[in-house]
Amino acid sequence: MEKKLVYKMVQNCFKQYKHEHDGIPLSEKDYEDLYERIVLVKENEKDTPLNDIINDVVYEFLAGQ
Template identity: 60%
Template sequence: MDKKFIFKMIQNCFKQYYAKSENLPLSKDDYEELYERIVLIKEQQPEAELHEIINDSVYEFITG
């Protein structure tokens, strides 16, 4: 999967939660962790929509 595309989707998803903040609460390591989690889930569930996987992963990341 295209890493830049997934990073952009992660950023857009975070903007839903942090609309007023220009700086998103993510480090490079956080992006990598989310990316790896998303790729793993997509491999395990190939029928799942990428958009849904990203939304679920970001929500889980935020809520801990």
């Protein structure tokens, strides 16, 4: 899975949830943690579309803050 594509999809998802256009205040570690979580879920749920997984992971991340 291409990391740059996943990062871009994560950024777009944050914009959707937070309606921000000034950028997403995430550290590189946050991105890496989200990426690892997305890869893990995708490995376990091969039939689930990547976009759905990213939306779920980002929602969980925002709910935990």
